[in-house]
Structures are given as C-alpha cells and as structure tokens.
Amino acid sequence: MAINNNGNALAFSDAQWSLAGKRAVVTGGTKGIGYAIVEELCKFGATVHTCARQEADLLECLRRWEAKGFKVTGSTCDVSSPEDREKLMAEVSSVFGGKLDILVNNAGTGFVKPMALITPEEYKFMMSTNVDSTFHLSQLAYPLLKASGGGAVVNNSSLAGSLGIDNLSIYGTTKAAVNQLTRNLACEWAKDNIRTNCVSPGSIRTPLLEPLLAMPEFKAKETYRIPLGRVGESEEVAQLVAFLCLPASRYITGQVIFIDGGKSINGNL
Numbered sequence: 184m185a186i187n188n189n190g191n192a193l194a195f196s197d198a199q200w201s202l203a204g205k206r207a208v209v210t211g212g213t214k215g216i217g218y219a220i221v222e223e224l225c226k227f228g229a230t231v232h233t234c235a236r237q238e239a240d241l242l243e244c245l246r247r248w249e250a251k252g253f254k255v256t257g258s259t260c261d262v263s264s265p266e267d268r269e270k271l272m273a274e275v276s277s278v279f280g281g282k283l284d285i286l287v288n289n290a291g292t293g294f295v296k297p298m299a300l301i302t303p304e305e306y307k308f309m310m311s312t313n314v315d316s317t318f319h320l321s322q323l324a325y326p327l328l329k330a331s332g333g334g335a336v337v338n339n340s341s342l343a344g345s346l347g348i349d350n351l352s353i354y355g356t357t358k359a360a361v362n363q364l365t366r367n368l369a370c371e372w373a374k375d376n377i378r379t380n381c382v383s384p385g386s387i388r389t390p391l392l393e394p395l396l397a398m399p400e401f402k403a404k405e406t407y408r409i410p411l412g413r414v415g416e417s418e419e420v421a422q423l424v425a426f427l428c429l430p431a432s433r434y435i436t437g438q439v440i441f442i443d444g445g446k447s448i449n450g451n452l
Contacts, residue, residue, distance in 0.1 A: 198430060199429065199430045199431040200227075200429060200430075200431055201227060201228050201429075201430075202227035202228045202229040202284075202285075202425070202428060202429065203227075203228030203229075204228070205224075205228070205230070205284040205428070206229070206230055206232075206279040206284045206285070206331070207224050207229045207230065207231045207232070207284060207286070207287065207428070208231070208232050208233070208234075208275050208283060208285065208286050208287065208320075208324065209221050209231055209233045209287040209289055210233070210234055210262055210271075210287065210288055210289050210290035210316070210320065211234070211262070211289045211290030211291070212231070212233030212234065212235065212244070212257070212289065213235040213240040213241055213243075213244045214240070214389070214390055215387075215389035215390055215417050216289060216339065216384070216387060216389060216417045216420050216421065217289040217290065218244065218417070219417035219418045219420065219421035220287055220289060220420070220421040220424050220425070221244075221248070221253075221255060222248075222251075222421070223418070223421035223422060223424065223425040224285070224424075224425055224428065225248070225251075225253035225254065225255065226425075227425055227428075227429065229254075229284075229285065229428075230254040230255075230256075230279075231253070231254065231255045231256075232255070232256045232257065232258070232275050232278055232279070233255060233256075233257045233258075234257060234258045234259065234260035234262070234271055234290070235257070235259065236259065236260070236261050237259070241257045241258075241259060244257070245257055256278055258270070258271050258274050258275075262290045262312060262316035262320070263292075263308060263311040263312040263315070263316065264311075265315075265319060268316060268319050268320055268323065269323065271320075272323040272324060272327075275324075275327070276327055279327070281327060281330055282327055282330045282331040283324055283327035283328050283330075283331055283334060284328070284331050284334040284335070284428075285334055285335050285336075285337075285428045286320065286321065286324045286328065286334070286335075286336045286337070287336075287337045287338075287339070287424060287428075288316065288317040288320055288321065288336070288337070288338045288339060288361075289339045290312070290316060291312060291313045291316075291339060291357075292308070292309060292312045292313065293309065293313075293341075293354040294354070295350045295351060296350055296353075297350050298350075298352040298353065301352075301353055305353070306353055309353050309354060309357055310353075310357060313354075313357035313358065313360075313361065314357045314360045314361065314364075317338055317361050317364060318364060321364075321368060321379075325372070325375075325377075328372075328375070328377050329375050329377070332376060333375060333376025333377050333378075334376075334378075335377070335378045335427060335428045335432075336365075336368065336372075336377065336378070336379040336380070337379075337380055337381070337382060337424050337427050337428060338361050338364070338365050338379070338380070338381040338382075339361075339381075339382055339384070339420075339424075340358045340361045340362050340365075340381045340382065340383040340384075340439060341354070341355070341383060341384060342383055342384065342385040342441065342443050342446065342447060343355040343358055344357075344358025344359040344360075344361065344362050344383060344439075345358075345359070345362065345383065345439070345441075345447065358383075361381060362383070362439045365379050365381040365437065365438075365439060366437045366439075369436040369437030369438075370437065373436060378427075378432075378433070378435065378436040379436060379437065380427045380432075380435060380436060380437065380438050380439075380440065381438065381439040381440065382423050382424055382427070382440055382442055383439050383441045383442065383443070383447075384415060384420050384442050384443065385409070385414075385415065385441070385442065385443025385444060385446045385447070386405050386406070386409070386443070386444075386446075387414060387415045387416065387417060387419075387420060388414050388415065388416055388417065389417060392414070396414065402414075408446050408449050408451075409443070409444040409445060409449070410444060410445035410449055411444035411445055412444075413444065414444070415442060415443070415444060419442065420442055423440065423442050427440075
C-alpha cells in the first residue's frame with residue numbers, strides 16, 4: 184500500500200509482486216549468492232531448478248529446501264562444460280514441459296593473480312565458466328523463454344567488470360563481457376518479451392570471503408571505500424535478483440545494477 188500526492192491510498196496488485204507459477208533456473212545454487220537466490224525466488228512462489236558441480240552438496244540443499252516447503256529440483260552440472268550445459272537445459276525442458284520464465288546465470292569462478300602469471304589453462308577455465316556458460320545457457324534457454332511468452336534473464340556480474348582492480352584482470356574481463364552481453368540480449372530479445380538485466384555485486388559475505396573478513400586488516404581494507412561501511416550479504420543480492428524477475432520490474436531491461444554499498448560512486452580519498 185502506498186499514498187499518492189492527494190493523500191489517497193493506492194493498492195498495488197498482488198500479481199505484480201508474485202512469482203507464483205513461474206519456472207526458474209538458477210545455476211550454482213548450493214552456496215553463497217546462488218543459494219540465497221534460490222530461496223528468495225521460492226519465497227515469491229517460483230518453482231526452481233538449480234545445479235551444482237558436487238552431487239553431495241546438491242542433495243543436501245534439496246533436502247533443506249524440501250523441509251522448508253520450497254519447490255526445488257536439481258542437476259549436477261559443471262557449467263564450464265558445453266556437454267553439461269546442454270544436458271542441464273535438456274533436463275530443465277523436461278521438468279518444466281518445454282517452457283521457462285526465469286534464467287539466473289549465477290555460477291562463476293575467480294581468483295586473485297597477477298596477469299603475467301595466469302596460465303593458458305586458468306584463462307580458458309575462467310572464460311568457459313564465466314562467459315561461455317552465460318552465453319550458451321542463455322542461447323539454450325531462449326526457445327524455452329519464448330515458448331512461455333517471455334520472461335526474465337538475470338546475469339551475475341561483479342564490480343570488477345566495471346572498475347580496474349589489481350590482480351583481477353582476467354576475472355574483470357569476463358564480467359565486462361557479461362555486462363555487454365546483457366545489454367545486447369536486452370535489445371535483441373525485447374521483441375520476444377524477454378528482459379535481460381545484470382546485477383553487479385561489490386564485496387559480499389560468502390563462504391569464500393568469510394574467513395578473510397575475520398582478519399581485521401583485510402576487513403578494514405575491503406570496507407574502506409564503501410560509504411555504508413560494511414560488506415553486503417548474499418540475501419541482499421538475492422532480493423535484487425528477485426525484483427528483476429518480478430512483473431513489477433517489467434519496464435527494466437538492459438541494466439547493469441551495482442549492489443556495492445556505494446563503493447562504485449565514492450570519489451572520496
């Protein structure tokens with residue numbers, strides 16, 4: 184409920200803030216941001232299919248979600264593998280009857296290393312995991328999204344895709360590519376009522392970052408340029424992703440939205 188300029192109450196349609204009946208795919212959904220996205224979409228009523236490389240992790244998460252009453256299915260999949268990507272989307276098509284409403288390209292990888300020391304194998308793996316998977320899974324999902332009459336694609340990028348950061352040259356390059364792919368698909372697929380957006384997180388508390396945040400020196404350096412004075416939480420990214428999938432965001436497409444506590448706009452030294 185909201186109030187207009189005349190002081191009268193405005194009632195928003197519940198349908199604009201619901202994903203009931205929507206079919207979603209979230210890659211890399213058993214940890215960190217991906218796990219939070221799966222739960223957030225389920226809270227809005229969506230049925231979710233997710234994937235992970237480790238079957239044990241996937242089965243444990245599926246048990247937790249079932250106990251919570253969430254509708255989640257899953258597949259083992261290494262998104263760096265073209266064959267695994269094709270198998271995943273074939274399973275998705277089977278589970279959802281050839282239709283899809285939401286694709287969240289969340290799975291990704293990264294490491295901190297000087298560019299001069301990056302091996303060809305490391306370069307290839309990061310490109311295939313971050314860029315190739317986003318492109319290929321979007322391509323495979325396109326006919327399913329089109330068959331449902333439209334939908335939403337949300338890609339997970341990074342602040343490193345827009346800012347220069349030491350020792351993240353290859354990672355930043357992959358995320359910059361995801362940003363541009365988002366813009367291009369938003370224009371190309373608008374005629375099919377498919378919206379494509381991208382979230383660009385800054386420092387987020389995840390299982391990978393948690394041990395480092397326990398070190399006062401690292402935490403101080405990580406939060407120094409963040410106006411809000413703290414790192415973000417996975418749930419906060421998930422809430423933005425969910426919003427971009429809701430009918431309420433139907434006029435938003437082609438955007439790369441920073442979720443970084445203000446770090447990207449802070450010009451203070």
